[in-house]
Amino acid sequence: MIEFILAKYNYWIYIVLMMIGFYAIIVKENLIKKIIGINIFQTAVFLFYISIAKVKGGTAPIIWEKAGPYDNPLPHVLILTGIVVSVSTTAVALALIIKIYKAYGSIEEDKILEMKEETVPLSIKGSKKNSEHLTSDSMLYTDE
């Protein structure tokens, strides 16, 4: 049993990491913490990719005269793309959270859900001319 776990330790690590991330996404009320959870969740998958690229005794995939067996470089490349995606997701999420904080005054999900939805009729926002004066976001989301 131990050997079974040890032999595939990279999988166990990624599964545990993934579950930690998943736990944070589901349980945490704080929106930022959820994003941290998402990051852990994604990183777990990245580690999984990197670990499957490893070849026993392999070196860095650089071609030179003494080149021996080398690790598969393709997953590394893929994960570079994956990291870019992950960073962008985080960026969008953080931007959203800033907006949410401005609109609701809180980033705790349970508190936000308790708040009643305000209505901003279209006519108040008005024509294009009007809305140019509305520079700050807080104007848009008038409190009740």
Add this chain to the structure above:
Amino acid sequence: MNLVSNIPVLVIIIPLFSAILIPVFGRISRSFGWYISLFATFFSFIISISLLNTVLTTGKISYRLGGWEPPWGIEYLVDYLNGYVLVVVGLIAFIVTVFAKKSVEKEIDADKITPFYSVYMLFITGLMGIIITGDIFNLYVFIEIASLSSYALVAMGRKRAALMASYNYLILGTIAATFILLGIGYLYMVTGTLNMADLSRRLPALYNSKVVLTAFAFFTVGISLKLALFPLHIWMPNAYTFSPSVVSAIMASTATKYGAYILIRIMFSVFTLDFDIRVIPFNEILVFLSSVAIIAGSVIALAQTNLRRMLAYSSVGQIGYIVLGAAIANQLAMTGGLIHILNHALMKGTLFLVAGSILYMTGIEEISDLNGMGRKMPLTMAAFTIGALSMIGFPLTVGFVSKWYLALGALDAGMWPLVLVIIISSLLTAVYFGRIIERIYFRDSIGAGEDSNQIIGQSGQSEAPMSMVLPTLILAGLCIVFGIAAFFPVSIAAKAANMLLGGG
């Protein structure tokens, strides 16, 4: 390399470059955003038609990105299935863009119009890329491009609830994409390739491998989330309800379609029918899930008071139809499912555009305020009626064609209870659209709808501007045109179905 041979990549390049150009030109004038978008979607549409045309006459088109040989390089592959879906997405994108001008001016702050169109174009890029690519990792990247831009688009809604809707969508969307990424990883682990065609050649030998099963499981859950297959639909109603009208229209008619496309592509092109049926009873699970989706979507839609939310739940049910067709997996049902990709895009596009027009003219979102709307906006409401009749499955509309094929397919497969499912959902659809139609035509706005009168200022006609009415009517007209001349789209869908089911 001349331009003609590079046509497949242009579908993506054009919207991608316009996404970059829009902020540049947006510094000169805000109106450039719309013109560039219109231009880009129009050309994407034209190109997708020419691609489909080429596929229909000469067969598959394979395009090697950067000239690298598949399976090493990224391959763009157009066959009956994605050629068809490309045209659907291209058509809807173009029509919705025409509609967008006025609607966006009203619903989006002036200083955000340029970014809006830029992100909108990125979204189209993602959609087109998902559909055209033949490389599974490339697919993941495009899914993320489309998703990230749609989070931003949803967040531009004019209520603050849009932000939370977008946030929840982001969380679930990211989980879904990560699952898909994981599935890709597992497949790569055992096959060493990322090219879809190559995968489908190497996989059959490995069908009994647990790794392949795991990969398939991750794909299924991930895609179902993206597709909003009941019960994984929870992100969708809020996202559709609170996003700007244009965004809900384009997302309802295309975004769920790309989910359906990926599902069908993975189920039948990367894996094969043999795997879906023999190795695991996957079809039965999907038949069950989609039946539940069809009924549950309709029942929940019945309880809604917000027009767009009702349409969103109706979409949950309609997605069930597409998946049902794929899950029954015989020629007739598959054709029905595929043709529903087009048909649902047309109907839901119409209905969401109508919702957008109503919002534009009156600010009304609640169904209870729609009284007497038939007199105020006769053309828009005529389009709504056509869309609704089509949703019910009235003969000579597109809705009938899909349901007809699905029902025949279900009977062919000996699954007659599914016909009951389809019929019950049609009845429920008739109820939730019937009550709206009754309101808009047979109740006066005096009384219950006083607010709406105040906003309009008078009770006479106040039809939306031509740039909004026209695209709405065109989509509604297409609901009828493709319901009467159904043979043309059905023949393409039938070819795609035949190909997917292993008929070559």
Add this chain to the structure above:
Amino acid sequence: MEIIETAMPIYAIAVSLLAIIPIGLSGERNPNLRESWTITAAILKFIIIVSMIPIVLDGKVIEYSLITVLPGIDVKFRVDALSLVFAVTASFLWIVTSIFSIGYMRALKEHSQTRYFAFFAAAMAATIGVAFSANLFTLFLFYEAITICTFPLVAHNETPDAIKGARRYIIYLLGTSLAFQLFAIILTYNIAGTLEFANHGILAGKASDLMLIIIFILFIAGITKAALMPLHSWLPAAMVAPTPVSAFLHAVAVVNVGVFTVLKVLLYIFGTGLLYRLGISTVFIYFVSFTIIVASIIALRQDNLKRMLAYSTVSQLSYIILGASLLGRNGITGGIIHIAIHSFAKITLFFAAGAIYVANHKTMISELNGMGRKMPFTMTAFAIASLSIIGIPPLSGFLSKWYLMIGSIESGHAPILIVLVASTLLNASYFLPVVYAAFFKKLPSDEKSEIREAPAFMIIPIMVTAVGTLLLFFAPSLLLDLAGIVLGNLTGGY
């Protein structure tokens, strides 16, 4: 059987459909122009349809395929004898109903008259579409179109009551047709591979008996327009509509479409041979008899004149279905000619009810004492029509009852004779008191016995249809000839 390809059925349908445009354009500003369009379209339509009679009497069939929606599903028209019986009746009565509507709507200064006449024309186009359909798909298409087009007519008053009645109307009609009829059509297509009407049916030998019986039940449950009990209650509910609409519902379009569809399904989808072999027609005959009797009993207890007429319709429609399901020569003949005969009588009754309402604002039977003196023309017509429905010679109602009675003996269902006799007695006992009260009872003391007739626009249609019921008795040859051709085709080839 010679087939002639001509677009005449299309013209017949398109005439009233195209009339919607000028009707809409004329609008409320120019009511005279608008109404003249309605009348023109009605007369043109009648002429086109009548011009097809000689061709069909020659034993030929007119066919026209409009468009193929999907392989095996096309919009196709076929004019044969049965469709002509229905189409000629409907299109003739459309003319008189239009004239009557003008009188009614103007006398009451009704609102939204343009919408009314536009949807009237649309519903009429769909009715002829049903009459001329060559396959189940086309029939289903126009069947649903009628439901949709008549909804604004039924809900015309826009009062909460009207909306409620109209809602029940559409829920019953649309609901059952979507749930059962469409299901039956899908099953039929799945089994037979076609939806074309054929003289000996298309289902024989294609599926197990159980399956066929299921399809049969689905069809009967799905064709709610025939108002078979227990799915009849939409018809009294639809009485909220203005009276010309009720007349249209009861004599021109909706219910006739229902029984016509039942006949089509019985004769051309199942075929008499198959129905006989399955034995289901016997059960069905008694099921239908139940409706005949019970609806008459309910009619007996009504005080509202229009509701009484509604239940009378429910009962009379079942005569037609009964005739067809007797599966014998005389039975089928009786059923077919009863379509026309009942329409003429029932439309006269509804017109009379409308005229009474317009001229004297009476809706209850108990208020009709002495009405014969105030409205002699109307009440005479009313009396003629009720005698026809009861089946007293020399009125046409006698003819169909005669054929039905002979038919029931011929098919070996003698108990049906009792049903027919009982129903006749019941008919007599709910119609005769009205006629008696109108002519022999004294007017209430507070009313003057001066003549207060409805406008001429209403009286003329009433007289025309009342005379029609008489004429159909003395000159039924056209009807009988057409029925003969239907029978010839049904039995031919055996």
